[in-house]
Amino acid sequence: MSEQLPIRLTVNGAELSAEVEPRLLLSDFIRHRAGLTGTHVGCEHGVCGACTVLVDGEPQRSCLVFAVQADGAEVETVEGLAAPGAELHALQQAFHEEHGMQCGFCTSGFLMTSAALLREHPHPSDAQLLDAISGNLCRCTGYQNIIRAVRSAEAKLAAQAGDGTPAAAPAGDADGA
Amino acid sequence: MAREPLVGRSVPRVEDERLLRGNGRYVDDIAPAGCLEAAFLRSPHAHARIKAIDVSLARLMPGVHAIFTGADLHGQVEPMVFQIAKIVPPPVRESTGAWSRVHPMAALPTERATWVGQPLAVVIADDRYRAEDALELIELELEPLPAVVDPLDALAPGAPLLEPEWESNLALHYRFSNGDVDAVFDSAAVVVEEQFRSHRHIASPIETRGVVAQPDPYDGRLLVWSSTQTPHQLRDFLAGALRRSPETLHVRAPDVGGGFGPKGAIYPEELVISYVASALNTPVKWIEDRSEHFLATTHGREQVHTIALAADADGRFLALRDQITHNCGAFNILGLVVPYNSLTHLVGMYAIPAVDVEMRAVVTNTGVTAPYRGAGRPEAVFAMERIVDRVARRLGIDPGELRERNAIPPSALPYETGMIYRDGTRQVYDSGDYPELLRQARRLVSDEDWEARAGAGREVGIGYAAYVEGTGVGPFESASAQVIAGARVRVAVGSASQGQGHRTTLGQIAADALGVPLEAIEVVGGDTNAIATGFGTLASRSLVVGGNAVAKACAELRAQVVEAAAGLGFEVGADDPLPLGPMAALTPFNPGRPAGAPAVLRAQAEYYPGPVTYAAGVHAAVVAVDPRTGEVEILRYAIAHDCGRAVNPQIADGQVIGGTMQGIGGALFEELVYDDEGQLRTASFMDYLLPTASEMPEFRTAHVDVVSPLNPLGVKGLGEGGAIGPMAALANAVEGALAGHGVVVRSCPLTPDRVRALVRATEPPVPTAQETT
Amino acid sequence: MKPAQFAYHAPTRLEELLQLLADGAGEARVLAGGQSLVPMMNFRLATPETLVDLRRVQALRELSVRAADGALLVGAGVTQARLLREPAVQAGFPLLAAGVAHVGHPQIRSRGTVCGSLAHSDPTAELPALALAHDARMTIARAPRRREFPPGSTNRTQPWNSQSERRELAADDFLVSYYETAVEPGELLEQVAFPPLPDGAGWSFRELARRHGDFALAGAIAVVAPGRHARLVLFGVGDRARRIASVEELLLRAPAADAVPGDAAALLEQIRTQVPALVAAAVNPSGDVHASADYRRELAGTLAVTAIAEALERAR
Numbered sequence A: 001m002s003e004q005l006p007i008r009l010t011v012n013g014a015e016l017s018a019e020v021e022p023r024l025l026l027s028d029f030i031r032h033r034a035g036l037t038g039t040h041v042g043c044e045h046g047v048c049g050a051c052t053v054l055v056d057g058e059p060q061r062s063c064l065v066f067a068v069q070a071d072g073a074e075v076e077t078v079e080g081l082a083a084p085g086a087e088l089h090a091l092q093q094a095f096h097e098e099h100g101m102q103c104g105f106c107t108s109g110f111l112m113t114s115a116a117l118l119r120e121h122p123h124p125s126d127a128q129l130l131d132a133i134s135g136n137l138c139r140c141t142g143y144q145n146i147i148r149a150v151r152s153a154e155a156k157l158a159a160q161a162g163d164g165t166p167a168a169a170p171a172g173d174a175d176g177a
Numbered sequence B: 001m002a003r004e005p006l007v008g009r010s011v012p013r014v015e016d017e018r019l020l021r022g023n024g025r026y027v028d029d030i031a032p033a034g035c036l037e038a039a040f041l042r043s044p045h046a047h048a049r050i051k052a053i054d055v056s057l058a059r060l061m062p063g064v065h066a067i068f069t070g071a072d073l074h075g076q077v078e079p080m081v082f083q084i085a086k087i088v089p090p091p092v093r094e095s096t097g098a099w100s101r102v103h104p105m106a107a108l109p110t111e112r113a114t115w116v117g118q119p120l121a122v123v124i125a126d127d128r129y130r131a132e133d134a135l136e137l138i139e140l141e142l143e144p145l146p147a148v149v150d151p152l153d154a155l156a157p158g159a160p161l162l163e164p165e166w167e168s169n170l171a172l173h174y175r176f177s178n179g180d181v182d183a184v185f186d187s188a189a190v191v192v193e194e195q196f197r198s199h200r201h202i203a204s205p206i207e208t209r210g211v212v213a214q215p216d217p218y219d220g221r222l223l224v225w226s227s228t229q230t231p232h233q234l235r236d237f238l239a240g241a242l243r244r245s246p247e248t249l250h251v252r253a254p255d256v257g258g259g260f261g262p263k264g265a266i267y268p269e270e271l272v273i274s275y276v277a278s279a280l281n282t283p284v285k286w287i288e289d290r291s292e293h294f295l296a297t298t299h300g301r302e303q304v305h306t307i308a309l310a311a312d313a314d315g316r317f318l319a320l321r322d323q324i325t326h327n328c329g330a331f332n333i334l335g336l337v338v339p340y341n342s343l344t345h346l347v348g349m350y351a352i353p354a355v356d357v358e359m360r361a362v363v364t365n366t367g368v369t370a371p372y373r374g375a376g377r378p379e380a381v382f383a384m385e386r387i388v389d390r391v392a393r394r395l396g397i398d399p400g401e402l403r404e405r406n407a408i409p410p411s412a413l414p415y416e417t418g419m420i421y422r423d424g425t426r427q428v429y430d431s432g433d434y435p436e437l438l439r440q441a442r443r444l445v446s447d448e449d450w451e452a453r454a455g456a457g458r459e460v461g462i463g464y465a466a467y468v469e470g471t472g473v474g475p476f477e478s479a480s481a482q483v484i485a486g487a488r489v490r491v492a493v494g495s496a497s498q499g500q501g502h503r504t505t506l507g508q509i510a511a512d513a514l515g516v517p518l519e520a521i522e523v524v525g526g527d528t529n530a531i532a533t534g535f536g537t538l539a540s541r542s543l544v545v546g547g548n549a550v551a552k553a554c555a556e557l558r559a560q561v562v563e564a565a566a567g568l569g570f571e572v573g574a575d576d577p578l579p580l581g582p583m584a585a586l587t588p589f590n591p592g593r594p595a596g597a598p599a600v601l602r603a604q605a606e607y608y609p610g611p612v613t614y615a616a617g618v619h620a621a622v623v624a625v626d627p628r629t630g631e632v633e634i635l636r637y638a639i640a641h642d643c644g645r646a647v648n649p650q651i652a653d654g655q656v657i658g659g660t661m662q663g664i665g666g667a668l669f670e671e672l673v674y675d676d677e678g679q680l681r682t683a684s685f686m687d688y689l690l691p692t693a694s695e696m697p698e699f700r701t702a703h704v705d706v707v708s709p710l711n712p713l714g715v716k717g718l719g720e721g722g723a724i725g726p727m728a729a730l731a732n733a734v735e736g737a738l739a740g741h742g743v744v745v746r747s748c749p750l751t752p753d754r755v756r757a758l759v760r761a762t763e764p765p766v767p768t769a770q771e772t773t
Numbered sequence C: 001m002k003p004a005q006f007a008y009h010a011p012t013r014l015e016e017l018l019q020l021l022a023d024g025a026g027e028a029r030v031l032a033g034g035q036s037l038v039p040m041m042n043f044r045l046a047t048p049e050t051l052v053d054l055r056r057v058q059a060l061r062e063l064s065v066r067a068a069d070g071a072l073l074v075g076a077g078v079t080q081a082r083l084l085r086e087p088a089v090q091a092g093f094p095l096l097a098a099g100v101a102h103v104g105h106p107q108i109r110s111r112g113t114v115c116g117s118l119a120h121s122d123p124t125a126e127l128p129a130l131a132l133a134h135d136a137r138m139t140i141a142r143a144p145r146r147r148e149f150p151p152g153s154t155n156r157t158q159p160w161n162s163q164s165e166r167r168e169l170a171a172d173d174f175l176v177s178y179y180e181t182a183v184e185p186g187e188l189l190e191q192v193a194f195p196p197l198p199d200g201a202g203w204s205f206r207e208l209a210r211r212h213g214d215f216a217l218a219g220a221i222a223v224v225a226p227g228r229h230a231r232l233v234l235f236g237v238g239d240r241a242r243r244i245a246s247v248e249e250l251l252l253r254a255p256a257a258d259a260v261p262g263d264a265a266a267l268l269e270q271i272r273t274q275v276p277a278l279v280a281a282a283v284n285p286s287g288d289v290h291a292s293a294d295y296r297r298e299l300a301g302t303l304a305v306t307a308i309a310e311a312l313e314r315a316r
């Protein structure tokens, strides 16, 4: 049996401690140890983006991070965008309205990538938007409606914030939509 | 007062919220207590004799519970015999002399491995990490044998044989001939002949395959979760292979992260995991990883066409000849399905008096091929639409104009092609307006100065692809509808969804047929216990066949409810909404149920479609090509299409755009490349490139929807259409752009290297460094 | 696709990190952003016995402009995303900013480090080429060879000797070949210094990738101060990024900005006609599933011409 290391991190605001093998991928930790299966795994080599989560506020591939590396970090997953039962986050609402999803497998990754984008750039240029979401693959939608959804969320968030203030609400914040 | 129908409206999808909150249930999210995980040892050789598989060391690793090889499965798991691949409907045989043969595929072979990635053994361990550790300790002794990769090579005398009992690698053959083709070719004003290759693709949904098999300790039944398009077929296949009765198997497809064809096939891993779970009497999970997916999930699209088209001086098509060679991969698992689609979709929307098409489908030491969105149609359309452009260029006629000249006019519909469709019926285009589709597509690309937009140094081309698509193929689909507690109706269908939004579209159909609001409908699918029979979601058939089955079941249920209501003293008029509220009392065990009222309100229906109904489309691509670098940019991609009655226009457009983007991926970026030894050189997303949002072009769409007369809903299938046109449209556009250089595009993807090579071949050689310095 | 087992260390002090690397006797590898290493481990193409993670070493997070010479100092812990966000980079190092923006996607750059990309030395990567174009200098550190303490010695207060050994190399000496640099097993690329481009120099960054964010099929960087300074760096067309001396010589003969206009036109014509052949003779690309060697060789010439023209334009 290999060595187990203790880690402590927060996931969607909740503190978690665990003992993990160093090789356990953060994606597997989130899905199978923390039980948050909204984060998906499509390639395990960093290309598809389905596993994208926010680590200390930045979008990252959870399949290219070992859980031990997230020791002390704040992780946000799709489950943190809107509290259970609360209204959807503006991005989630926009993906619904604009039909920015079909099978839904890529969707969590797109939501997390877009959440980070809109926090850093409340009004991204076309180039910024494309640069961000081109790091995620979707095989169903052809992307057109995903782009529309992100633009629509941008407007919703700006309206919520009263334009000019930081756009995206922090994760776990229930007043999403 | 009749309600506003839901069919035809873009109601938002009912399936979204769960998925958006991260509460979807995909197969890897299913985690029964004590579940073990599997990893497969796969053949590193394309063709090899298996001499020994020594698992003794691996078996000793901590955390490893069991290892099975083919020898362990012998006598326990029947080899897979793809019965469907042998089926040739008699009318098809009479018309084309078609035959198809299959050789059995052992779930884990004991004698020979015939493609790289074929599973040879399975490790069952505490988790996937440990299972993979153990794989490294298995000692595999293989004796490499000569391999054949290219479909034309496979037919050469002396080629290595995939099945030694066969005298050749030919697995399927047909020939269709109509009219005196030779005579027409001899006398026609123009004859153009070319060889075009449709290259190998993989559908590559973002969710790979996966299976969780879970024995029930109470009654010995086996629950099998699989990321499949065809749960009922899987159940019946498992029953045969594991020699169990179908009743002891419960197959469920949970949320499926994209299908596109490959998840409609049955795979050795599904048999092995089901067997292993019962043998060990414990739940076992296998989740395919992306490398395995490239190697072991079905591929598609590989065909070689040697095609010739004869026309008169005005460009009227007179005769068509095509010899097609189709690569089945290591096994012929689906027989006529894909190769025969290539015949019945080759001629498309044109009237051509004389046609001669021969198909030779061969087995090779490569991954198994099966339907991938379009299933034989994109391949045929690529060849046909390319040769049409070659003729246009030869005659100096605008390619759009040439197509209009040859399109079958609406007045000629219904139009008999003289061919027999795969279901054994005569092929008849039932409805549509092909010239109008062409006009609309041309209009969508005629409103800009493309040269100006392309800028200096780049050349502009416009390319078209026109196609028809037989949709809604049988044999049948089933549906049931039942009133359940809470004033709701549960509709169960045999066809599940992999993202097409069936819960919404079938819900719309059910709600209209019943006369209830959408919120009162609950659609369940993908579960062999929810409904006893079903065919599955493939081949652009769900809405046509499944949708009409739902409409039928719901109409019957409505009649039952109306009658029961009358018994309770309500009168419900023909156009009245259905009073479900009071009916909700009519559920079993409800103490409030009035005496004498029925305990169950439930209707079941099968819908057996007649001949297929024809959707159609014309794609028009505008490209800018840089002849110095070979870069291709799509300036606009326009789609005119006919999907009959659109049940939900937003979802319909989503299908069309999504399919088109997949086709664009195949035309410009994606290619599965095998080397001569049969090693796959593109087994990761770093080498097999799916298009991203940055590669998405500007889209324009136009609808020329003509309601189908062949089914009560008037719908046509549209799941595949988008993927049919892009390879041809983009190849035509690029060749058009480079017309001045005189290039001929014979295959895709149109990578910068490939495009540049076409141009370079026409340029004078570059001076070398010595000459200039 | 799951990695094999390994031992993991995440020390907080640089000396400790260096000692762990030295103790690893070549079986210990630096884990920086993991954006190249972890995919290889998931495919089990890399199976290191030990990973030494530098994420907790504060001293490696340095990102600043050195007062003495204006050079940008980038510590081993600095991610590509942080580099791009740094105002001093956007203002003073536009070539670096333009080039690093081509590295993958935000989700990669948020972890991938500048030094990790240099140490990884992928021949198609942007950063090694940017380092050459900037005349960057690399600092490589290693733990001192263990000293034998004489019996009874009192000098045992420091378990890790703070006098680590360091050497500094020019980018051209740092890059060796495919996935190979001057960093020896047990060593750390501690920092890279990017001097600013010479005053008045124009620059250009050109690459062609099959899709947005992909590793390039080939790329060219030109930096030209007419008559004074010339760099032409090509990447993706050989075992490592390289400067093309023959073209740089040609560019050094470029007329200054205030020269007669006819000279400039003549120079451009000379570049257009001569550079492709000079480049073709100087590079040695290999082919893969994305493009053939021939294509890459020709593309390098085409990109070089475009980059030089743009750099000259900006220099004026």
Ligand SMILES: Cc1cc2nc3c(=O)[nH]c(=O)nc-3n(C[C@H](O)[C@H](O)[C@H](O)COP(=O)(O)OP(=O)(O)OC[C@H]3O[C@@H](n4cnc5c(N)ncnc54)[C@H](O)[C@@H]3O)c2cc1C
Pocket (backbone or CB within 6 Å): A045, A046, A047, C029, C030, C031, C032, C033, C034, C035, C036, C037, C038, C039, C076, C102, C103, C104, C105, C108, C111, C112, C113, C114, C115, C116, C117, C119, C120, C122, C124, C125, C126, C127, C183, C187, C188, C189, C190, C213, C214, C215, C216
């Ligand atoms: C999908 C995807 C797309 C990408 N696209 C691009 C692209 O377009 N262009 C591009 O250039 N890169 C690209 N990358 C790679 C990315 O830039 C990596 O981040 C980078 O190559 C390595 O940096 P890292 O910090 O992640 O290093 P790691 O992955 O941690 O390490 C890489 C190697 O360098 C060694 N190493 C790391 N740091 C040091 C050090 N300080 N001293 C000594 N050795 C060290 C490690 O031991 C390892 O061998 C891509 C990666 C992915 C997953």
Ligand code: FES
Pocket (backbone or CB within 6 Å): A040, A041, A042, A043, A044, A045, A046, A047, A048, A049, A050, A051, A052, A061, A062, A063, A064
């Ligand atoms: S699973 Fe992490 S990027 Fe694909």
Ligand code: FES
Pocket (backbone or CB within 6 Å): A100, A101, A102, A103, A104, A105, A106, A107, A137, A138, A139, A140, A141, B206, B257, B258, B499
């Ligand atoms: S919605 Fe299916 S992959 Fe994006």
